[in-house]
Amino acid sequence: MDQLDDRVGTRSTLITSQLPVKDWHTYLDDPTLADAILDRVVHSSHRIELKGATLRQNKSMTKVDSMPVVVTA
16 A cells, blocks of 8 residues: 555556455455545546457367367277
8 A cells, every 4th residue: 555655646557457446445355445546546537448359269169279289090
């Protein structure tokens, strides 16, 4: 929390999460802490929310499909 306080208003801070912001209160299990973090971050933020299927799964399937098949008798 100290690091976040030091950066707010003076430096850029990048926060990434697979958890939607609406679920932070539940995940952090401390509503006061979640409110403190969100108060510092949300008001001056640029939020990018990605939706859609994961590309990791598609990439791993491509690797499997392109692997040579070895048949032994």
